[in-house]
Amino acid sequence: MPFIEESDLLELHKDIDKAQIINERLLDQIKHKNHELRRKGIQRNVFAGITILFLIAVLAVTSFSMGLSSGPKARDMAGVWDSLDxxxxxxxxxxxxxxxxxxVKEFYLAKEFLEKEKIYSVQVKAFVDKNFNLAPEALTNTILVKNNPFYGYSLGNFETLEEARNFKNxxxxxxxxxAFVASYQDGKRIAIEE
Incomplete structure (x- = not known):
């Protein structure tokens, strides 16, 4: 097992903090998108409500005018009220x-937004078996991906290739x-484009 010096550990923590800031930015973007979707849904519901009220008013006026022209008939009015109900x-x-x-649409749009982002990470090890001890739940910027027949263990989530390369170095x-830089999109490993 390699020895990690305190200065290297501090740099590693700085990189982890930077990756967490990137994750927070992505979450803020998702919240903003969800807020926009909610606002559009409210506008759509208000428009639907106004349209419904208009249709009810038209039906009421039509049924009232039909009642005046043909004389009051209790049976016909009961049928109109039943159909309105x-x-x-x-x-x-x-x-x-x-x-x-x-x-449901908001959930899938938020998920799709996160998954479409391409991220870079530094793979440090590959195992034949899943080793969950290496990736505790407290570390949110670790990636464990199955690349048949191996499980790749990567550290860091970076927006740019340059940041990932610096971390790898x-x-x-x-x-x-x-250690080497790998890129992921849609939860799958993809080729890095130069």
Missing amino acids: AVNRRMSSLRKQNEELSL ELVSMGFKD
Whole structure:
């Protein structure tokens, strides 16, 4: 096991802090997108409500004018009110389904936004078996990816290739001679483009 000096450990912590800041920026972008989607959903619901009120008013005026022209018939009016109740129940049901679909859509848009980001990381080791002891849950910027038949263990999440290369050079100088930069997108390893 290579020996890590205190100065190297401090640099490693700085890089980890920088990766955490990048993760926080991504989370802020997701929150902003979710806020925009919620605002658009509210606008859509308000427009739907106004449209529904307009249709109800048109139906009421039409049924009232039909009642005046043909004379008051209790049976006909009861049928109109029954059909209005059915329309209101159907609209309520559709409104509820629309809200549920909006929530699902927000979740998938946020997930898609995160997964589409290309990140760079430094792979330090590959194992045949999964070794969860190396990646405690407290470290959020570690990646454990299955590349058949191996599990690749990477450190750091970087936005740019240059940041990842600098981090790799620090790890190599600490004794991790086999460390190399890898890039990931959609949870899968991809080739690095120069």
